[in-house]
Amino acid sequence: VPAIRPSCELCDSATEAVLWRDDRLRVVRAGDADHPAFCRVIWRRHVAEMTDLDEAGRAHLMHVVWAVERALRDTVRPDKINLASLGNRTPHLHWHVIARFRDDARFPDSVWSEPRREAAPRSWPEFDERLRAWLMRELGTGTG
Amino acid sequence: VPAIRPSCELCDSATEAVLWRDDRLRVVRAGDADHPAFCRVIWRRHVAEMTDLDEAGRAHLMHVVWAVERALRDTVRPDKINLASLGNRTPHLHWHVIARFRDDARFPDSVWSEPRREAAPRSWPEFDERLRAWLMRELGTGTG
Numbered sequence: 001v002p003a004i005r006p007s008c009e010l011c012d013s014a015t016e017a018v019l020w021r022d023d024r025l026r027v028v029r030a031g032d033a034d035h036p037a038f039c040r041v042i043w044r045r046h047v048a049e050m051t052d053l054d055e056a057g058r059a060h061l062m063h064v065v066w067a068v069e070r071a072l073r074d075t076v077r078p079d080k081i082n083l084a085s086l087g088n089r090t091p092h093l094h095w096h097v098i099a100r101f102r103d104d105a106r107f108p109d110s111v112w113s114e115p116r117r118e119a120a121p122r123s124w125p126e127f128d129e130r131l132r133a134w135l136m137r138e139l140g141t142g143t144g
Numbered sequence: 145v146p147a148i149r150p151s152c153e154l155c156d157s158a159t160e161a162v163l164w165r166d167d168r169l170r171v172v173r174a175g176d177a178d179h180p181a182f183c184r185v186i187w188r189r190h191v192a193e194m195t196d197l198d199e200a201g202r203a204h205l206m207h208v209v210w211a212v213e214r215a216l217r218d219t220v221r222p223d224k225i226n227l228a229s230l231g232n233r234t235p236h237l238h239w240h241v242i243a244r245f246r247d248d249a250r251f252p253d254s255v256w257s258e259p260r261r262e263a264a265p266r267s268w269p270e271f272d273e274r275l276r277a278w279l280m281r282e283l284g285t286g287t288g
Contacts, residue, residue: 088252108232110256
């Protein structure tokens with residue numbers, strides 16, 4: 001049983017749309033109206049930094065991040081992928097994998113910047129199902 | 145000779161403070177007054193996304209990113225490390241490796257967010273020299 005920090009929202013995962021998981025991490029959909037094609041890869045243990053993991057842990061986490069990047073590129077054909085691991089508010093290791101479009105609310109600024117415009121509405125039929133199928137094909141069924 | 149895009153500021157590297165380099169990438173100091181302990185790891189070839197690299201290229205680039213993260217943690221003892229590969233304005237693959245402090249200009253927001261306060265001034269004696277020595281110890285002399 002891993003350590004759970006009661007005040008950490010990434011240790012408590014009750015309401016997420018999980019797209020893939022194994023015993024070390026999970027992939028969740030994290031999009032909103034401004035940036036709908038947005039996934040998060042969340043390490044299970046409560047650690048803060050990539051260099052707090054051992055080499056095998058880092059390699060596994062990034063292998064899943066690249067799989068999510070490929071799944072998003074294949075599913076939504078973005079103009080750019082943005083990757084980030086910040087954790088200033090929630091220092092529990094996680095990666096943002098975000099599909100960006102030239103007409104989204106903030107492009108070419110970061111998704112953490114002030115909006116520049118009303119986002120062009122976008123949606124993809126069966127987004128969750130396509131991501132799940134893509135990740136299972138690329139990563140296997142997981143074990144978590 | 146790699147392809148050079150004349151309009152790409154990361155293909156043209158004349159004025160940078162290079163901390164380490166090899167034939168595939170370079171590490172440069174990218175700090176400003178608000179965020180002085182900020183490095184960039186820049187892939188040499190003009191490609192946009194991590195999944196445009198092959199697996200060996202991705203592994204090499206991230207190996208150097210982790211080395212820079214360790215060098216920054218050891219040298220400036222930050223409250224948090226922020227990692228990001230965005231490239232919305234300059235779609236030439238590069239990573240930001242940023243040491244964050246609770247009293248910096250934007251914490252806990254991203255460095256791309258609006259400032260919240262005047263940054264507490266920070267500097268470290270021989271920052272470049274310490275980073276260079278750390279990276280050479282961890283990564284070797286490079287070949288670029």
